[in-house]
Amino acid sequence: MKDFIIVGFGLAGLSFAEILDRNQKSYVVFENNSELSSRVAGGLYNPVILKRFTPAWMASEQLALALSVYKNVEKQLNESFITELPVLRRFNTVEEQNLWFTACDKPILNEFLSSDLVKNENVALDIPFQFGQVKHTGRIEVKKMLCSYLSYIETRQLLFKESFEHTALDVQEDYVSYKGIRAKNIIFCEGYGLRNNPFFNYLPLQGNKGEYIIIKSKDLQLQEAVKSSIFIIPLGGDLYKVGATYNRDDKTSVVTELAKEELRMKLDRFLNVDYEIVDQVAGIRPTTKDRRPFVGTHREHLNLHIINGLGSRGILIGPYAAKGLYDYITKSTPLHTEIDIKRFD
Ligand SMILES: Cc1cc2nc3c(=O)[nH]c(=O)nc-3n(C[C@H](O)[C@H](O)[C@H](O)COP(=O)(O)OP(=O)(O)OC[C@H]3O[C@@H](n4cnc5c(N)ncnc54)[C@H](O)[C@@H]3O)c2cc1C
Structure with a gap:
């Protein structure tokens, strides 16, 4: 029995895997290369919206957390991905x-x-x-970081380079089972691929x-x-x-x-x-109308979770959303109401 299955390994999936590795939780990843948002991103982290000169939502908190997460990934993989850049x-x-x-x-x-x-x-x-x-401000080499992290996961034989088929997921009360893999929880981090997910595609993702x-x-x-x-x-x-x-x-x-x-x-x-x-x-x-991410747990199946809707600022919001969800699942710490998918119930 694994602790988690992660579906999708862009910035959302990586942020969640990092927190699992840090807490010695077991997991497997499914990634099919169908969405490219994180791989093509400019990689800038910048706490200010430069069109209107306004702060990005919770920028201070997110910046400190994101940098500590990416520094930890650098340490874990013994590679460098962060450059300070004016x-x-x-x-x-x-x-x-x-x-x-x-x-x-x-x-x-x-x-x-x-x-x-x-x-x-x-x-x-x-x-x-x-x-x-x-x-x-600065830049993260996102594509390089994702590739390195995926290689690290692959060497531990935790990576399935294939499409996750939602219809093959068997959801039980205290675990999920997928093609012979059992896990206590599953986290969907599919970016714009969310539209193919029958459990969560009621959420109004724009793109x-x-x-x-x-x-x-x-x-x-x-x-x-x-x-x-x-x-x-x-x-x-x-x-x-x-x-x-x-x-x-x-x-x-x-x-x-x-x-x-x-x-x-x-x-x-x-x-x-x-x-x-x-x-x-x-x-x-993966943009949303209210410019807040989709984070939380399925309204009926309590072992199905989501991180999505990171919009155009995934580098800063990804680690914040992942921490929020992890604390919610493992410690019942309430999610910030503005990111919780309960707002669509
Ligand atoms: C052109 C561009 C520039 C950007 N520049 C910046 C920037 O400078 N700074 C910044 O902070 N943000 C930037 N962003 C936004 C940022 O890239 C996004 O917020 C972020 O990539 C979203 O990450 P994600 O993990 O949610 O989605 P994605 O990166 O789309 O990841 C989802 C993953 O799930 C996989 N997947 C989907 N369905 C399945 C399935 N059924 N089975 C297996 N795998 C599946 C996909 O292959 C993909 O790898 C930019 C975005 C774009 C498009």
Whole structure:
């Protein structure tokens, strides 16, 4: 009898596996590579919403927890995935600069926004009104981290590289059984794949497609992540991730010419040097209408659980949601009402 089955190994599944490993709980993972959201993510952690200069929901708490989780993963796997990376917001107008200063004065944002504007020294960029700098930001190499963690799970013979078939799940009162595997609990972390899950697909997941282009430019020489209408994120080796797009209508993970053109156009507005597009990636963000994740336990089957709806901020919310669910299952600690799926009962 295992303690848990985890279905899906993106940021949600990894966050839950990490807490299980830390607490010496047994588990197996099913992963079928059907959803790509975590694998294509920009990997930025940034506690501020840079469109409106407002704090992300519970950003302080989530940031501290997320960093401790990813540092623990680094230690456990003896690899490095975290890079501290300044995020610079390009101002389009003087009015935006003034809004930034107003935001800096708010106690909740004071910790994250620097009131010293940054002058652009990079001739490759057209920055007429300077930058505002966000503090405590960085980048996680999500794809590398997921691959390494999956290899670690595979070497312990706990990984099934196959689709989980929900119809084959036998749910009993105090355990579940699936193709010969018995476990006390099962956690569904399927991202946009939730739509195929008959136990939880009543939850109103929206889905928002995002695409990035990866460019190569010798002349850009950028060391920070820059946010204008899109992000430029340095990857090293003269490569940069540029994006992302937001599209609610297309629910495929296929890259499109339309997104490539949109990103190229937005980039050309403030980039003065040549570049080559070397790759393009796409995935569906598991978004929700109320911008809060789906965390909790099935209303009838008390050994079926879910972590989903991490939206566009999975790096910060994933570990918070996983801890909330773990404490709820093992210690009956109530979930925050804003994330608990009971809000849809
Ligand atoms: C273009 C883009 C850029 C982004 N950039 C950022 C960023 O910079 N910072 C940030 O914090 N967030 C970012 N996000 C959001 C973040 O990636 C998501 O919040 C996060 O990936 C959601 O993780 P998840 O584990 O819930 O879902 P997913 O990553 O989709 O993982 C679900 C997993 O379940 C598997 N699965 C599904 N069904 C089954 C099944 N039946 N059997 C077996 N396996 C199954 C899938 O293959 C998949 O691996 C970005 C998203 C996109 C699309």
